[in-house]
Amino acid sequence: MNRCDGRARDQLRPIRITKHFTKYAEGSVLIECGDTKVICNATVEENVPPFLKGSGSGWVTAEYAMLPRATASRNKRDIQKLKRSPRATEIQRLIGRALRAAVDLDALGERSITIDCDVIQADGGTRTAAITGGYVALAMACQRLVEEGVLERTPLCHSISAVSVGIVDGVPMLDLCYTEDSAAEVDMNIVVNETGAFVELQGTGEHGTFDRAQLEELLALGEKGNRELQVLQHSVLAE
Helix, strand or coil: CCCCCCCCCCCCCCEEEEECCCCCCCEEEEEEECCEEEEEEEEEECCCCHHHCCCCCCEEEEEEEECCCCCCCCCCCHHHHCCCCHHHHHHHHHHHHHHHCCECHHHHCCCEEEEEEEEEECCCCHHHHHHHHHHHHHHHHHHHHHHCCCCCCCCECCCEEEEEEEEECCEEEECCCHHHHHHCCEEEEEEEECCCCEEEEEEECCCCCCCHHHHHHHHHHHHHHHHHHHHHHHHHHHC
C-alpha cells in the first residue's frame, strides 16, 4: 500500500524540535511532526496542589488546547463553550501522566511544573507530539532549576516519548497522519521511557479488531519510532 505522503510503513514523518521557541517559559519548544505543529511551554511554580502540601513531593501536570484554525474548519475555543472539551481533558491527563513518569517527584521538592501544549496546526498525532515535545520542555525547565541553584541535581529519571501506530487497509503503519488516522481500522498510541518500558498504551479497534500477531507488529513499529524520537530528543537537549 502506498501512503499518502510516500513514506514507508515503518517511517516517521519528518520531525523537528526547536528549543527556546517562546521567551518567558522555563522550557519552551516547537515540535513539528510532518504538518502537525505543537508549542510546548514548561512553567515552574513554587507551590503544589493542596493534596501535596507538606509532603515534600512535587507535581508535574499538563494542559492541552487546539487553536481555532489548527484544523481545516474553525473550532470554537473552550472558553466560548464555558467548559473544556472531553477530548482535550482526556488528552491533557494522558500528557500529565506520561510526563510525571519522567520525574522523581520527591527530588523535585514542593514545586510544580506545568506543561502547556498548544496545537497550532493538526495533521494527526497531536497528543504524541505533545508528549515528545513536552518532555524536552520539561527537561529544559529541570536543567534551569539546577543551573539557578534551586536544585543540586536534575529530578529527571527517564526520558519519555510517544508515537502513534495503526492498521490502515490491513497494513500496520507507524506515525499516522490525519488522512490515515481517520481511515484506520486500529489506532494506537504508545508511550515509553528510554529503557523501552511502557508508560501507557492506548489501543482501539476503531473500525475492526486486531489479533495478537498484529498487536506485536504494532508494538514493534512503536518501539522503532520511539527509539528514533529519543535519539532526536537527546540530540536537541545536548545542543
